[in-house]
């Protein structure tokens with residue numbers, strides 16, 4: 001920037017000097033005016049730069065290894081103006097839909113423009129959907145290469161007003177743990193609580209699934225993994241369910257695998273625990 005201003009000044013002086021007919025006082029006056037103009041220009045440019053750093057820089061996406069990190073999900077019945085607030089680690093990232101949308105009554109739409117890059121922190125993060133009015137649900141939620149949860153989560157006022165997803169994030173793009181399993185008869189809302197080392201990873205299903213039939217494949221990226229012994233527990237809250245073909249992996253490499261079919265029943269045998277070791 002300075003180089004450009006200096007060059008302009010030289011050009012202007014070069015041009016005025018060429019006729020060589022002006023008096024020295026006229027030349028001095030012109031030089032003073034030029035210097036004044038340069039000082040004013042520099043001050044204006046510096047002010048503009050300061051404004052840009054103060055207000056515009058925080059809005060620009062952070063340069064990250066794998067970013068930007070965009071949240072996408074299926075939004076169902078997002079029809080009231082700003083009926084759902086989305087918070088990332090406690091900070092509001094979106095309020096949807098921005099306008100009253102009667103055309104979305106009982107309709108599903110794919111939302112994929114929410115940039116979470118500036119809100120993610122290294123380690124455990126939480127993403128909350130808060131129902132401000134009416135009802136809605138979201139499903140097939142994903143943050144590309146960071147988190148995925150295909151379970152539907154129903155929300156309504158006044159009984160079930162928010163849902164929080166806990167997940168792990170690392171800017172290095174490594175150390176992601178996941179679980180995969182097949183479930184049977186996960187039908188009643190909040191029927192099975194999944195915990196890892198005592199902390200809740202998910203509660204499934206997040207909406208009643210009365211017509212669900214057969215074995216359903218599920219896959220979750222999980223936080224809360226520690227070096228050494230880990231306990232992954234499925235607890236039945238309603239009636240009965242089954243789990244089989246459970247896999248724990250890290251960065252797409254299998255660490256643990258148990259194909260056995262396990263049954264859980266609220267009465268008698270409410271939970272089953274998978275113990276695995278992380279070196």
Ligand SMILES: [Ca+2]
Pocket residue numbers: 076077078079080083134135136
């Ligand atoms: Ca709604």
Ligand SMILES: [Ca+2]
Pocket residue numbers: 185186187188191238239240241
């Ligand atoms: Ca059941």
